[in-house]
Amino acid sequence: MILGLSFALVCALGTNLSALFKARGAVLARPIRARHPLRSATDLFRQRWFAIGWILALFAWGLHVEAIALAPLSLVQAVLSGGLVFLAVLAERFFGYHLGRRQWQA
Numbered sequence: 001m002i003l004g005l006s007f008a009l010v011c012a013l014g015t016n017l018s019a020l021f022k023a024r025g026a027v028l029a030r031p032i033r034a035r036h037p038l039r040s041a042t043d044l045f046r047q048r049w050f051a052i053g054w055i056l057a058l059f060a061w062g063l064h065v066e067a068i069a070l071a072p073l074s075l076v077q078a079v080l081s082g083g084l085v086f087l088a089v090l091a092e093r094f095f096g097y098h099l100g101r102r103q104w105q106a
Contacts, residue, residue: 004071005079007063012083014060018053019087020095025050 025047032040044050067076088104091097 001071004067007067008076008079011060011063012080016087018056021049021053
């Protein structure tokens, strides 16, 4: 069970870090055009940060599956929801986002 919770913790970190990488890559990509969805998707995946974010998200998904297999679902989901703290800290410290007092209190 401890191993499953450890997988859940690493999964939470990886999932939130991947979201930040994908956001950085999306900002750097050309604007998305609804009339050209394949070209827009290609432009997104050409951005290194976006592609790294997706690879990390797939890895985190595998950890999520392993965590659920090794620990009770209720505990795994509680650890994953606590990963929101990872997102806030990473976004503010390493990605240049500013979180106000209300965001931290939430």
